[in-house]
Each structure stands twice: as C-alpha cells, then as structure tokens.
Amino acid sequence: MGKVSVMGTEARPSEDQAVTWDDRIGDVLPDGVVVADAEATVVYVNRRAAAILGQDIADMLGQDVRKVLPLQDSDARSWWTCTDPWNGLNIRTGHRERLLILQGGHEVLVTARYVRPGRNQPVTEVVLSLRDAESRRRAEASNAALISTVAHELRSPLTSVKGFSSTLLHRWERFTDDQKRLMLQTIEADADRVTRLITELLDISRIDAGRLQVRRQPVDVTAVVKRHIERFVASGHDRERFVLEAAPDLPETWADPDRLDQILANLMENAVRHGDGTVSLSVMPTTQNGSEAIAVTVSDQGEGIAPENYSLVFTRFWHGSRRGGTGLGLYVVRGLVEAHGGQISVGAARSGGAQFRFTLPSGAPEHLV
Numbered sequence: 001m002g003k004v005s006v007m008g009t010e011a012r013p014s015e016d017q018a019v020t021w022d023d024r025i026g027d028v029l030p031d032g033v034v035v036a037d038a039e040a041t042v043v044y045v046n047r048r049a050a051a052i053l054g055q056d057i058a059d060m061l062g063q064d065v066r067k068v069l070p071l072q073d074s075d076a077r078s079w080w081t082c083t084d085p086w087n088g089l090n091i092r093t094g095h096r097e098r099l100l101i102l103q104g105g106h107e108v109l110v111t112a113r114y115v116r117p118g119r120n121q122p123v124t125e126v127v128l129s130l131r132d133a134e135s136r137r138r139a140e141a142s143n144a145a146l147i148s149t150v151a152h153e154l155r156s157p158l159t160s161v162k163g164f165s166s167t168l169l170h171r172w173e174r175f176t177d178d179q180k181r182l183m184l185q186t187i188e189a190d191a192d193r194v195t196r197l198i199t200e201l202l203d204i205s206r207i208d209a210g211r212l213q214v215r216r217q218p219v220d221v222t223a224v225v226k227r228h229i230e231r232f233v234a235s236g237h238d239r240e241r242f243v244l245e246a247a248p249d250l251p252e253t254w255a256d257p258d259r260l261d262q263i264l265a266n267l268m269e270n271a272v273r274h275g276d277g278t279v280s281l282s283v284m285p286t287t288q289n290g291s292e293a294i295a296v297t298v299s300d301q302g303e304g305i306a307p308e309n310y311s312l313v314f315t316r317f318w319h320g321s322r323r324g325g326t327g328l329g330l331y332v333v334r335g336l337v338e339a340h341g342g343q344i345s346v347g348a349a350r351s352g353g354a355q356f357r358f359t360l361p362s363g364a365p366e367h368l369v
Contacts, residue, residue, distance in 0.1 A: 073098075091120060266329045
C-alpha cells in the first residue's frame with residue numbers, strides 16, 4: 001500500500017485501508033473532502049476542505065477527526081457522539097447531506113460515507129464531503145426574493161382583473177358600451193401582463209436548468225424589427241420616434257421567431273419606457289468568432305446607464321434609477337440570445353442614452369447543414 005500524499009505532506013494509512021487518495025484528483029473536486037481511518041485519524045484533506053475549515057492541511061493530518069471537525073447539530077449536540085461511525089450499528093453506510101455547525105457558528109453541509117471491507121464489518125474509513133452553506137444561503141435568499149417579486153407583480157394585475165370583472169358581472173346594465181369596452185381592454189392588458197410574467201418565470205427556470213430550447217428557422221430580422229415598430233405605433237406612440245437603419249444585403253439568419261420577438265419586445269419596451277426622445281434601431285452585418293453574423297442595436301436618448309452598472313444589467317432583479325417591473329426581463333433576454341449562440345452587451349449610445357447590442361450567428365445550424 002502506498003503513502004497518502006497531500007500537497008507534499010505524507011501520512012501513512014493503516015494496513016487495511018481500502019482506498020489510496022490522490023491530491024491530483026481530490027483538489028479538482030468542487031467539494032471539500034476529509035478522510036479518517038479506522039482509528040479516527042485524519043489521513044487525507046483536499047484544498048477545498050482546508051479553505052472551508054480555515055485550517056492548514058499539515059495541521060489537520062494525523063489528528064483526531066473529531067477534534068479537527070468539532071461538528072454539532074442545530075441542538076448543539078456533538079454530531080460525532082450522535083452518529084459514532086466506528087462504534088455504531090455495523091450496517092450503516094453513511095448519511096445524506098446535513099447542515100451542521102462548527103465552532104464559531106460556521107455552517108457546513110456534510111455528507112458521510114462509511115467504508116467497510118465487507119458486510120457487517122468494522123468501519124475502515126470515514127469519508128466526509130463538505131460544502132460551505134453560504135452558497136446555499138445565497139440561493140435561498142435569491143429564491144425568496146424571486147417569490148416576493150412575483151407575488152408583488154401578480155397582485156396588481158390580478159386585483160384589477162378581479163375588480164373590473166366583478167363590477168361588470170354585477171352592474172352590467174349601469175355602464176355604457178364605451179365604459180364596458182374600456183374595462184374589458186384593461187382586463188385584457190392586465191391578463192397579458194400576467195402571461196408575460198409567467199413566461200419570464202418559465203424561461204428563467206429553463207435557463208437556470210440549461211433546458212432552454214430554440215426552434216430555429218430562416219427569419220428576416222429587418223422585417224421583424226419593422227413589425228415591432230408598427231406595434232408600438234398602433235399602441236399610440238408617435239411613428240417619428242422610431243428610426244431604423246438596416247443594411248440592404250444581410251446574411252441568412254436562422255432564429256426562433258417567437259424568441260426573437262421576445263428579445264426585441266423587451267429591449268424596445270425598455271427604450272420607450274426608460275428612455276427619452278428618439279429610439280434608434282439598426283440591423284447590420286458583423287462577425288462573431290470569425291464567422292458571419294448580424295448585429296441588432298437598440299438605442300435611446302435617455303439618461304443612460306452608469307458604466308459601473310454594466311456588469312449588473314443582465315443579472316436578476318437589476319433595476320435602473322427608475323424602478324418598475326420585475327427586474328427579470330434582461331436576464332431572460334441574455335439567456336435567449338446566448339441560447340441562439342449570440343452575444344449581448346450594453347453601453348452608451350452616441351445620443352447619450354443606453355445602447356443594447358446583440359448578435360445572432362448567420363447561416364443554418366450545423367445539424368441542418
């Protein structure tokens with residue numbers, strides 16, 4: 001049996017140790033790993049475990065694991081006394097991940113594996129996997145913020161829908177046709193708002209899980225941009241507010257039409273809502289990673305975005321100086337652009353406002369070529 005080597009520090013395992021631990025493998029793991037032998041002596045520690053525990057590897061090797069890791073449960077009971085891997089039931093193979101506490105109140109997520117040479121045999125190794133609980137806390141806080149945001153955003157339109165629909169049901173005869181039409185239009189607009197929010201949430205779930213799919217087909221990007229301009233004009237915006245510059249000969253572009261609509265609707269709505277003056281749009285050929293692509297830019301003449309916030313714009317819940325909305329739209333936009341193999345960026349427009357620019361690769365997807 002060879003020596004156990006950890007970052008240049010060696011410790012000799014017991015004769016019946018079943019596994020040789022190699023720091024070349026252990027130090028690429030994202031989790032901390034601590035291994036104790038049949039006498040509860042630490043024989044292996046990887047770098048991640050040392051970082052989580054705030055200790056030097058050399059100081060941990062050869063020590064009693066129960067002193068190196070004085071773990072307690074939420075009731076302040078010693079976890080080692082409760083679990084006792086070496087003297088407990090000889091049929092146990094370990095335990096699932098649990099939140100335990102170190103001295104000083106530092107929380108860690110611990111998973112244990114008990115290694116036995118055979119069934120009902122004594123434990124020869126205890127392998128502990130450690131994760132810093134802080135990342136989970138951050139994830140939980142993010143999820144809590146998402147729930148709070150969604151609840152807040154859903155309450156307003158649903159209250160409106162409930163109020164107007166109830167009013168129409170119980171007092172239909174009291175209103176003129178124009179009044180009824182106005183209330184029904186409001187109900188429809190609020191229902192669309194709820195639908196958009198639910199779509200955003202579903203997209204966030206797919207983006208975070210890596211399951212967002214796009215169904216590409218040939219699209220005329222310039223025609224799509226023109227269609228969105230017409231939608232804004234039809235909803236009451238001045239046509240003169242929108243200026244489009246498009247190259248006459250663009251390379252063939254394959255994209256998911258619905259997703260492209262979603263990207264443009266979000267960027268243009270932001271420019272109209274938060275910007276001032278003219279909304280400038282352009283569709284031009286460009287290159288991306290040495291290959292043909294097209295670039296779409298949406299610029300406004302508003303107050304713009306401070307450069308120190310550029311790195312935050314596409315994160316969850318980011319809001320500019322003017323609050324409003326969920327703060328999720330641009331996070332979804334980035335996910336949709338990247339799902340197409342494109343890139344998106346934000347910067348300052350020549351007019352002084354904000355400019356968003358995204359690219360889409362040209363040509364058919366490889367599996368269709």
